[in-house]
Amino acid sequence: MKKNHLKTWGLCIFALLGTATAAAQGVPSMHNIGGQQYPLVNPDNTVTFRVKAPGAKSVQIVLDKPYEMKKDTAGLWLYTSTPQVPGFHYYSVQVGGLQFADPATYTYFGMSRMASAFEIPEAKADGDYYKPQKGVAQGALRSRRFYSEVCGEYRRMYVYTPPGYEQDKAKRYPVLYLQHGGGEDERGWPNQGNMAYIMDNLIAAGKVQPMIVVMNCGYAVFAGQPIPEQQPNARSSMDAFVAFTDMMVKDVIPLVDKTYRTLSDREHRAMAGLSWGGKQTLDTTLGHPELFSAVGCFSAALPMREGTDINTLYNGIFKDAEAFNKQFKLFWLGIGSEEGPGAAMMNKALTEKGIRSMLYTSPGTAHEWLTWRRCLKEFAPLLFK
Amino acid sequence: MKKNHLKTWGLCIFALLGTATAAAQGVPSMHNIGGQQYPLVNPDNTVTFRVKAPGAKSVQIVLDKPYEMKKDTAGLWLYTSTPQVPGFHYYSVQVGGLQFADPATYTYFGMSRMASAFEIPEAKADGDYYKPQKGVAQGALRSRRFYSEVCGEYRRMYVYTPPGYEQDKAKRYPVLYLQHGGGEDERGWPNQGNMAYIMDNLIAAGKVQPMIVVMNCGYAVFAGQPIPEQQPNARSSMDAFVAFTDMMVKDVIPLVDKTYRTLSDREHRAMAGLSWGGKQTLDTTLGHPELFSAVGCFSAALPMREGTDINTLYNGIFKDAEAFNKQFKLFWLGIGSEEGPGAAMMNKALTEKGIRSMLYTSPGTAHEWLTWRRCLKEFAPLLFK
Numbered sequence: 195m196k197k198n199h200l201k202t203w204g205l206c207i208f209a210l211l212g213t214a215t216a217a218a219q220g221v222p223s224m225h226n227i228g229g230q231q232y233p234l235v236n237p238d239n240t241v242t243f244r245v246k247a248p249g250a251k252s253v254q255i256v257l258d259k260p261y262e263m264k265k266d267t268a269g270l271w272l273y274t275s276t277p278q279v280p281g282f283h284y285y286s287v288q289v290g291g292l293q294f295a296d297p298a299t300y301t302y303f304g305m306s307r308m309a310s311a312f313e314i315p316e317a318k319a320d321g322d323y324y325k326p327q328k329g330v331a332q333g334a335l336r337s338r339r340f341y342s343e344v345c346g347e348y349r350r351m352y353v354y355t356p357p358g359y360e361q362d363k364a365k366r367y368p369v370l371y372l373q374h375g376g377g378e379d380e381r382g383w384p385n386q387g388n389m390a391y392i393m394d395n396l397i398a399a400g401k402v403q404p405m406i407v408v409m410n411c412g413y414a415v416f417a418g419q420p421i422p423e424q425q426p427n428a429r430s431s432m433d434a435f436v437a438f439t440d441m442m443v444k445d446v447i448p449l450v451d452k453t454y455r456t457l458s459d460r461e462h463r464a465m466a467g468l469s470w471g472g473k474q475t476l477d478t479t480l481g482h483p484e485l486f487s488a489v490g491c492f493s494a495a496l497p498m499r500e501g502t503d504i505n506t507l508y509n510g511i512f513k514d515a516e517a518f519n520k521q522f523k524l525f526w527l528g529i530g531s532e533e534g535p536g537a538a539m540m541n542k543a544l545t546e547k548g549i550r551s552m553l554y555t556s557p558g559t560a561h562e563w564l565t566w567r568r569c570l571k572e573f574a575p576l577l578f579k
Numbered sequence: 580m581k582k583n584h585l586k587t588w589g590l591c592i593f594a595l596l597g598t599a600t601a602a603a604q605g606v607p608s609m610h611n612i613g614g615q616q617y618p619l620v621n622p623d624n625t626v627t628f629r630v631k632a633p634g635a636k637s638v639q640i641v642l643d644k645p646y647e648m649k650k651d652t653a654g655l656w657l658y659t660s661t662p663q664v665p666g667f668h669y670y671s672v673q674v675g676g677l678q679f680a681d682p683a684t685y686t687y688f689g690m691s692r693m694a695s696a697f698e699i700p701e702a703k704a705d706g707d708y709y710k711p712q713k714g715v716a717q718g719a720l721r722s723r724r725f726y727s728e729v730c731g732e733y734r735r736m737y738v739y740t741p742p743g744y745e746q747d748k749a750k751r752y753p754v755l756y757l758q759h760g761g762g763e764d765e766r767g768w769p770n771q772g773n774m775a776y777i778m779d780n781l782i783a784a785g786k787v788q789p790m791i792v793v794m795n796c797g798y799a800v801f802a803g804q805p806i807p808e809q810q811p812n813a814r815s816s817m818d819a820f821v822a823f824t825d826m827m828v829k830d831v832i833p834l835v836d837k838t839y840r841t842l843s844d845r846e847h848r849a850m851a852g853l854s855w856g857g858k859q860t861l862d863t864t865l866g867h868p869e870l871f872s873a874v875g876c877f878s879a880a881l882p883m884r885e886g887t888d889i890n891t892l893y894n895g896i897f898k899d900a901e902a903f904n905k906q907f908k909l910f911w912l913g914i915g916s917e918e919g920p921g922a923a924m925m926n927k928a929l930t931e932k933g934i935r936s937m938l939y940t941s942p943g944t945a946h947e948w949l950t951w952r953r954c955l956k957e958f959a960p961l962l963f964k
Binding site: 228251339 | 612613614630632633634635636672675676677678680681683684686691692693711717719720721722724726733748769775806819
């Protein structure tokens with residue numbers, strides 16, 4: 195809902211500040227609430243934050259760690275970061291030891307709470323694939339609530355149906371189940387990931403087969419169990435995610451196949467997820483090869499360490515490479531170049547074993563949404579061929 | 580995505596606190612992030628808030644005004660409010676003069692930013708109409724982006740299509756355009772208002788004709804104009820809303836009629852809005868009687884003061900009661916019993932003039948979402964009869 199701030203900045207700066215300042219070279223981040231000038235993305239990809247907390251003793255901006263803001267003569271707190279890499283970044287404001295979302299931005303469920311964000315645009319047209327483009331037909335992105343018998347509660351899923359879905363009533367479509375990471379929820383792919391723009395653009399370009407994409411919340415506990423506080427660390431995550439595969443298999447997939455015009459055989463069902471959602475993807479797909487034929491792991495939490503024997507993983511499903519290759523048409527690992535070696539290690543081990551595994555490395559990105567937008571762009575065209 | 584906290588509370592309290600406390604009688608608010616115990620809604624409808632800010636000198640909870648929290652021996656800040664009326668309530672945490680969303684809750688765009696919220700459940704089953712009910716068929720709630728030529732930007736609308744829309748491809752539907760209030764956006768009705776639950780339940784009960792509901796962001800400025808900072812006060816609101824009617828008439832209505840199976844004559848097009856969105860509804864519908872035949876104003880910002888001559892309003896459209904009654908099949912005013920007298924004054928003036936105006940008063944509610952959920956429930960059944 196924001197204007198092209200590049201265009202309007204010239205007017206705003208005079209209206210709001212009266213005179214040009216150093217900040218005048220920057221552009222409000224695309225996640226700012228309309229009319230909010232800060233965070234300001236500067237031409238060198240540093241970011242200037244501004245917070246109005248006249249009564250605070252000190253204020254910090256939390257990026258990888260807390261950074262002290264400085265109070266200016268007007269009582270506003272300011273901080274300019276070092277240059278940030280392109281992509282979507284969560285951040286927090288901290289006062290008195292409490293971390294919270296900057297009221298200047300829209301919020302996104304990440305870090306196990308509603309978090310503020312800024313985004314460094316990519317150079318040139320590299321990011322066009324995750325932005326709306328004129329003349330490109332749109333799928334329908336729907337939020338759907340459902341009662342999960344497994345979890346004993348109403349839940350929400352997002353369902354993307356491709357352009358044409360509502361015109362040709364005879365046509366049926368393959369389905370990709372797509373999961374967020376730890377500390378996020380079912381809104382991650384629609385909001386942070388821009389998945390609808392990515393799919394629309396790929397479909398319009400003829401690169402991807404039209405498909406239905408279903409996104410669920412990965413946090414799931416069995417009916418009657420208490421919900422642990424959502425924390426992205428491993429131990430509590432295990433508790434908070436424990437019913438996920440059951441919910442997918444018993445509630446979600448039957449509901450989707452009943453409600454939407456799907457191709458409901460395993461050849462036309464894939465699953466992918468990022469980070470903890472990648473682990474959940476492996477658990478779900480390799481635990482249910484009767485349901486899935488394609489697997490995508492984006493910066494996944496993988497069970498690979500130095501010396502891990504892949505023959506021991508997932509009830510030995512990798513032991514028989516020939517059988518695995520017959521069952522799974524696509525086994526795909528994506529990772530940011532600035533991340534750890536797990537994906538490359540797993541790909542190497544699988545390849546040496548004779549398993550058709552694919553590895554994609556996103557250049558210059560870390561454990562962040564730009565990696566995962568790119569992963570979806572690279573992975574989706576390989577599906578259902 | 581939250582469990583039935585009533586059921587799980589017993590387990591949680593022992594897991595988290597070890598022993599029962601006074602707080603054990605309360606129930607986590609339904610807008611809390613999973614596993615968050617506070618805000619806690621107590622049996623007497625007081626609300627206990629808790630914030631972890633060990634380094635703060637003082638912390639306030641902002642309801643109608645800031646209230647001081649007290650630090651307990653563990654360094655947590657606590658505050659218990661006076662009893663709150665049933666319904667959805669925005670609130671803020673304040674530290675060092677900065678007001679922001681409590682990280683313990685989901686956030687909703689209100690107060691011109693992402694705001695935290697708590698909700699006091701209604702007594703008995705009074706609130707069932709805005710909750711999901713088992714066995715009730717669901718419409719599809721879609722988010723749709725579009726390029727507005729009037730505003731020169733991509734925007735988002737939400738479109739609710741009723742159950743059956745995707746099954747019977749021949750059927751066409753009337754359309755209700757439904758607007759949020761000042762400081763909110765197009766997410767207000769889906770998220771705070773629970774409009775999809777309300778419509779699903781009313782349609783299932785046979786009380787409402789199946790219809791399409793379209794929700795847009797009321798903030799709209801002309802292409803090339805700077806966006807004023809979003810403020811719910813009148814002056815900046817005027818600037819920030821200036822292109823709304825043009826956008827509706829030139830961009831939104833044609834797009835909706837082209838994209839969805841609408842009945843596109845004025846007899847099958849209605850508009851309603853709350854608060855500032857009620858003012859926008861009057862501006863748009865009374866400014867374009869060739870497009871609309873029904874009008875709903877929920878706690879609207881009305882142009883009525885003591886002594887206002889209704890004959891002077893809206894280019895004199897109320898002057899000729901007979902003509903007005905022919906043009907508009909429904910002119911409906913809703914208001915909370917705890918709000919001001921504007922709606923009753925306008926209804927009285929219109930009725931005395933011979934105009935078929937209807938007034939609904941929501942008992943015990945003020946300028947808040949419970950009033951507006953009730954308004955939708957009362958208004959929608961009267962449409963398109």
